[in-house]
């Protein structure tokens with residue numbers, strides 16, 4: 329078996345990536361989310377809540393990738 333598979337539970341396949349949930353709250357703008365993940369403590373939501381996040385917000389507030397932490401969106405056309 330030479331097949332390589334990605335690490336489990338780190339991606340989620342979607343047909344259309346949602347918008348970042350945090351950009352409108354923090355910046356009043358919208359952007360495409362790249363990760364669905366659990367939040368660390370933020371100024372506007374409890375730690376442990378889940379949100380769609382753009383890369384910037386994932387790096388700022390995300391808990392990482394994996395089961396129970398977060399999944400990176402993989403968009404299929």
Ligand SMILES: [Zn+2]
Nearest residue numbers: 348351382385
């Ligand atoms: Zn954002």
